[in-house]
Amino acid sequence: RKEVEQDPGPFNVPEGATVAFNCTYSNSASQSFFWYRQDCRKEPKLLMSVYSSGNEDGRFTAQLNRASQYISLLIRDSKLSDSATYLCVVRWVKLVFGAGTILRVKS
């Protein structure tokens, strides 16, 4: 079983749609959680950190459920520019990535 698991997608959505991604992790000692975004042939970049109380950054909302070892990302009012791969990331000592979820937003 992989340490961090994500639905690979792709998620094909129209502009303006709301889309949600989920992620589960296996190590209960995990202490930090992140969502990274990766564009084609580019390096990953931090989208947002994920806090236990849940947090929001504009159109993006992240949630963490430590009991279920589950992380989510909600994107509201999708834009064409949101098309990318979204990587769920968990850290205990090392930083471990999921395989990523592909999002394609279409006009």
Next chain:
Amino acid sequence: GAGVSQSPRYKVAKRGQDVALRCDPISGHVSLFWYQQALGQGPEFLTYFQNEAQLDKSGLPSDRFFAERPEGSVSTLKIQRTQQEDSAVYLCASSLAGLGTEAFFGQGTRLTVV
């Protein structure tokens, strides 16, 4: 420099050749990570340094892979006797100490073994 710098950006190696990939982290970043990313996959953890200490090398796929960071800044990932399955993008990331801090990535080295 302002960001994480990796060199070379592209490397073509003949099977059996040794290669060395360099990573210059952001100044002051004590944590340094190496990842291997195959096409269509997420970054796979290879190894982690805190300063010059290699704290975790559990992701190195074989004893042909070796990483070092002798002075706690620049790191080198060496692959001996390259095989075709080593073809991938090798990413380096650095961060400040502290588990909650953001890791910044370099642009990666795309290795093709022919």
